[in-house]
Amino acid sequence: MAAITLDPIGRVHSPRIEAKDDFWGDVISVIELDSTRFTPESVLGLTDFSHILVVFHLDRVPDDSVVSSASHPRNNPDWPRVGIFAQRKKHRPNRLGVSICELLQVDGLKLKVKALDAIEGTPVLDIKPYVREFEPDPAQVRQPQWMTELMRDYFS
């Protein structure tokens, strides 16, 4: 299959300069869109949404640390071995991150957001409004216990 080339639309400015596993809940960041390609028209109406979905490139993850197989999440032997596509681990093929965060403010091409789990300088590939109808019925959602345990402090 042919490779796909993407151009970042902007960058994350975050107080976090190193990746950490947990405690993203109170992190306030700014996504700054590329002013050579976009204008405030590109985000017109975005503040009518409380949350946005951000696609970003985990560019600080070294190529040679990417895995395609199974492992214990966070190397915790108490949790089962699971495949890379059954985890949210960042050492993944294509190193894409997808996160939902609260949109606090839009100032020109700067989007102030809360709880975005991306570090300083991270290239952003897309921003979409968070839309209720794209989400499953919470009553139908099922996930394994290990994931619930792993997420305990993620957004603390």
Added chain:
Amino acid sequence: MAAITLDPIGRVHSPRIEAKDDFWGDVISVIELDSTRFTPESVLGLTDFSHILVVFHLDRVPDDSVVSSASHPRNNPDWPRVGIFAQRKKHRPNRLGVSICELLQVDGLKLKVKALDAIEGTPVLDIKPYVREFEPDPAQVRQPQWMTELMRDYFS
């Protein structure tokens, strides 16, 4: 900012061969992972999740139809002009799609899913398990009325 090159991890096989705006709810598709790079270990444990998040490339959207500014969604003058990043429109920079779908079955490298809004042949860039804790509190989510109206038949 430097361009980013991604390699598709697989492809969508869908009964839909053309993009349509609505009625994705009953579409059953198969995501087939690239067997030259992955093994069933890559999706080990995935069936413990009811839903998956799929990142894909909207490769049939012509480059010259991509917009970076504002427009009326679906050209409907009754809805406000909104920026490309305040819409889910597919003619967007980097042409990335992100969707949640129900995981019905995993058979080797074939993932059978329900309600994936991607057409036959679409390159897949990542698969992540859908995890409750990554979602906002539904009581805190706000979206404009035009989007609720637009989504009315999307997953019918």
